[in-house]
């Protein structure tokens with residue numbers, strides 16, 4: 001399920017505006033890295049972003065991708081996701097959302113829910129410190145992995 005084109009364009013223009021505002025030069029390569037993250041709902045890691053951008057910009061280096069992603073994270077435009085062991089994944093969706101995570105294949109999908117948004121931190125947490133956000137991680141086995149599991153049992 002790809003991110004809808006108008007949503008990708010909205011995210012890319014947001015990223016471009018903020019990059020420009022930060023004083024970072026908005027090169028074609030940086031913009032393509034931003035586009036790749038914005039269009040990929042899978043929460044890609046750097047290698048995956050690199051493979052995607054290379055299809056459009058064959059001359060781009062892995063190093064440029066690393067540095068651009070790091071800059072986008074520093075600017076708060078892209079979030080780091082560490083739901084699973086393995087390389088850090090990146091998230092260009094800045095809307096309030098939660099994550100569904102497959103514990104077998106590492107799939108990460110965005111989940112929108114007013115019910116989950118409404119969850120309040122328990123009283124006991126106030127003893128630990130302030131709470132800025134509450135994010136729910138739903139873990140389980142995705143449909144694809146479930147199907148694979150059933151096939152191998154036969």
Ligand SMILES: [Zn+2]
Pocket residue numbers: 102103104105106107141142143144145146
């Ligand atoms: Zn899975």
Ligand SMILES: [Zn+2]
Pocket residue numbers: 043091093097098099109110
């Ligand atoms: Zn997400």
